[in-house]
Amino acid sequence: MQFRNGPIGLVFHTLFILFILAPIVMVCAVAFTSEGFISLPSGGLSLRWFRAILDNPRFVDAFWFSLGLGTLSATLAIGLAVPSALAIARNRFRGREALVAFFLSPLMIPHVVLGLAFLKFFTTVDLAGTYFGLVVAHVILVMPYALRLVLASAAGIDPALERAAQSLGASNWTAFRRVVLPLLLPGVVSGWVIAFITSFDELTMSIFIASPSTTTLPVRIFLHIEDTIDPLVTAVSAVLIYVTIIAIFILDRVVGLEKLFVGKGR
Amino acid sequence: MTARTNPWVLSAPALAVYATFLVVPMALVFLISFFDFQFYGGMQATFTWKNYIEIFSDGYYYEIYARTFGVAAAVTLACLVLGTAEAYVLSRMANPWKGLFLMVVLGPLLISVVVRTLGWALLFGSTGLINKALMGIGIISTPIDLMYSNLGVAIALTHVLVPFMVISVWASLQRINPATEAAALSLGASQFTVIRRVIVPQVMPGILSGAIMVFAMAASSFATPAIIGGRRLKNVATAAYDEFLNTLNWPLGAALAVVLLVATVVVLLSANRIIERRYGAVFNQAGG
Numbered sequence: 049m050q051f052r053n054g055p056i057g058l059v060f061h062t063l064f065i066l067f068i069l070a071p072i073v074m075v076c077a078v079a080f081t082s083e084g085f086i087s088l089p090s091g092g093l094s095l096r097w098f099r100a101i102l103d104n105p106r107f108v109d110a111f112w113f114s115l116g117l118g119t120l121s122a123t124l125a126i127g128l129a130v131p132s133a134l135a136i137a138r139n140r141f142r143g144r145e146a147l148v149a150f151f152l153s154p155l156m157i158p159h160v161v162l163g164l165a166f167l168k169f170f171t172t173v174d175l176a177g178t179y180f181g182l183v184v185a186h187v188i189l190v191m192p193y194a195l196r197l198v199l200a201s202a203a204g205i206d207p208a209l210e211r212a213a214q215s216l217g218a219s220n221w222t223a224f225r226r227v228v229l230p231l232l233l234p235g236v237v238s239g240w241v242i243a244f245i246t247s248f249d250e251l252t253m254s255i256f257i258a259s260p261s262t263t264t265l266p267v268r269i270f271l272h273i274e275d276t277i278d279p280l281v282t283a284v285s286a287v288l289i290y291v292t293i294i295a296i297f298i299l300d301r302v303v304g305l306e307k308l309f310v311g312k313g314r
Numbered sequence: 315m316t317a318r319t320n321p322w323v324l325s326a327p328a329l330a331v332y333a334t335f336l337v338v339p340m341a342l343v344f345l346i347s348f349f350d351f352q353f354y355g356g357m358q359a360t361f362t363w364k365n366y367i368e369i370f371s372d373g374y375y376y377e378i379y380a381r382t383f384g385v386a387a388a389v390t391l392a393c394l395v396l397g398t399a400e401a402y403v404l405s406r407m408a409n410p411w412k413g414l415f416l417m418v419v420l421g422p423l424l425i426s427v428v429v430r431t432l433g434w435a436l437l438f439g440s441t442g443l444i445n446k447a448l449m450g451i452g453i454i455s456t457p458i459d460l461m462y463s464n465l466g467v468a469i470a471l472t473h474v475l476v477p478f479m480v481i482s483v484w485a486s487l488q489r490i491n492p493a494t495e496a497a498a499l500s501l502g503a504s505q506f507t508v509i510r511r512v513i514v515p516q517v518m519p520g521i522l523s524g525a526i527m528v529f530a531m532a533a534s535s536f537a538t539p540a541i542i543g544g545r546r547l548k549n550v551a552t553a554a555y556d557e558f559l560n561t562l563n564w565p566l567g568a569a570l571a572v573v574l575l576v577a578t579v580v581v582l583l584s585a586n587r588i589i590e591r592r593y594g595a596v597f598n599q600a601g602g
Contacts, residue, residue: 071433135321158534
């Protein structure tokens with residue numbers, strides 16, 4: 049049964065999509081201005097402000113820094129999430145529900161609270177402003193996202209498959225590596241991706257614990273905007289939007305956007 | 315790595331990391347929220363209710379909390395209406411449009427909030443495009459200043475958070491049997507009646523869980539209020555940020571944060587409870 053949308057639905061839909069796209073298109077448009085101030089390009093498009101980014105290594109450096117931080121913290125979070133997800137998905141034990149709730153608890157804590165908790169903690173143990181501190185904070189932040197997707201994948205694995213492999217003579221390790229791990233892979237991949245994106249885009253917690261030498265790209269952009277909104281920061285944001293659009297197409301092909309967000313790893 | 319391995323052993327690494335780097339920092343925040351602060355001595359390790367008394371008795375902080383939860387409630391209402399309607403329209407589209415527009419609606423979630431908010435600052439501020447458009451179609455006669463206004467913050471936050479509402483309702487809509495809608499239509503119900511009596515009751519768990527999520531995120535939002543609201547229109551998160559990094563009154567900042575945390579957790583847990591009690595079976599299927 050295929051339903052169709054009436055005219056009211058389609059008008060609403062058009063306005064909604066305009067609302068969603070307006071600010072994003074705006075950033076992309078203003079970035080092409082040839083003026084020295086915020087304005088829509090009038091006398092033709094100019095790449096002036098995109099070239100200016102290259103003369104401002106602070107933004108380029110922050111981009112690479114965020115890329116590295118996201119990769120490292122997503123990988124560490126997956127490393128912690130996989131054994132925990134297997135333990136939770138394949139056993140019924142006392143405290144199981146509490147364990148899941150504990151692992152997912154950072155989702156309920158406002159990022160500003162996490163930020164000042166880490167700032168106070170790192171100052172106390174003399175880790176303030178260090179790369180190690182920032183990585184640890186990001187691991188805690190992204191771990192629930194990683195765990196949720198790995199858990200969904202792990203819950204879907206039939207334990208009989210592993211027993212079958214063992215009864216056919218596979219060692220425990222072989223059965224895990226050749227049977228369980230491949231079945232877990234979709235959850236691991238989508239979990240890693242959402243963890244990476246969460247870390248890469250995070251501002252509120254990072255701004256408390258970032259030091260001049262550990263500044264992520266969102267923090268750099270935010271501090272610049274707080275100071276002044278100029279075509280330069282607009283161009284940086286526009287580049288970020290283009291990169292994300294490319295990533296969205298790739299992700300939609302490889303993982304499926306809907307699965308990534310709706311949270312079912314199948 | 316077999317089913318016989320003790321689950322606590324497998325969870326031990328993650329538990330150790332959480333215990334050291336989550337439980338201890340959170341405990342520290344609770345602890346220092348009871349510390350005293352002297353303008354010249356800095357933080358004093360004593361026990362005092364001073365910070366909490368200040369928050370609950372000073373009109374300045376009352377205003378900040380009222381603004382925070384007021385804006386969050388308005389944003390939740392806007393997201394609830396817009397997001398539910400859009401999810402419904404999307405679910406009735408045919409491919410490839412369905413896939414394309416789902417991507418357009420969800421894609422912005424992957425773009426940093428700072429960048430999306432910058433877009434609204436450009437629309438509200440320097441170029442004044444919104445005002446030109448509104449005056450052009452004759453809705454307003456004099457320009458309204460959305461930059462540094464609560465309305466501006468609410469509009470930008472709605473944009474940032476509405477995709478979460480769409481996902482949540484979308485997930486519920488996928489589980490509806492289309493035959494229920496067809497049956498209602500064939501029995502003579504109008505389209506409006508079908509939406510009100512057949513569709514909405516079935517997706518209620520998705521609407522409610524989406525709304526709770528949006529409310530919690532709006533109440534603790536930082537980037538959007540900081541950029542659009544500016545220095546004057548503080549919310550709890552930006553006020554705590556100022557106490558920590560500008561005034562350096564950490565105990566007061568910590569107390570502000572603890573009150574926000576407690577309020578958020580209470581709202582989240584009690585709302586979840588109510589939903590689960592009322593819609594238990596449906597909610598468990600719809601949880602995603």
